[in-house]
Amino acid sequence: MRALLATLALGALACALATAAPGAQVHAANTKTVKVGDDFFSKGKVTVKKDDRVKWTWGEGTKHKHTVTEEHGRWTSKEKKTGTYRHKFGKTGTFNVYCATHPLDMKMKVVVEK
Numbered sequence: 463m464r465a466l467l468a469t470l471a472l473g474a475l476a477c478a479l480a481t482a483a484p485g486a487q488v489h490a491a492n493t494k495t496v497k498v499g500d501d502f503f504s505k506g507k508v509t510v511k512k513d514d515r516v517k518w519t520w521g522e523g524t525k526h527k528h529t530v531t532e533e534h535g536r537w538t539s540k541e542k543k544t545g546t547y548r549h550k551f552g553k554t555g556t557f558n559v560y561c562a563t564h565p566l567d568m569k570m571k572v573v574v575e576k
């Protein structure tokens with residue numbers, strides 16, 4: 463009996479999940495990648511949809527430390543030579559991004575559309 467109840471409960475849950483938001487516009491979140499090198503971002507502009515992510519990847523053999531910093535300082539990566547930094551864009555708009563160590567050479571834009 464217990465097993466039957468569990469099965470029924472699971473079935474009900476599966477139905478609830480399957481029927482959630484019928485016809486709603488479902489946008490599967492994407493991630494776009496930008497390389498960080500000495501001293502550049504591989505893209506000057508990246509266009510994404512709201513709730514997408516951008517992932518910055520420091521290139522192998524990067525000799526200088528770089529950051530990925532939003533122009534108003536709302537978010538920033540650490541200053542580093544390796545690894546990645548990811549940011550989710552929850553609002554539409556144009557976001558200017560630069561490297562805090564090389565602000566004149568390393569600039570880019572992230573355009574977030576609806």
Ligand SMILES: [Cu+2]
Binds near residue numbers: 529
């Ligand atoms: Cu830099």
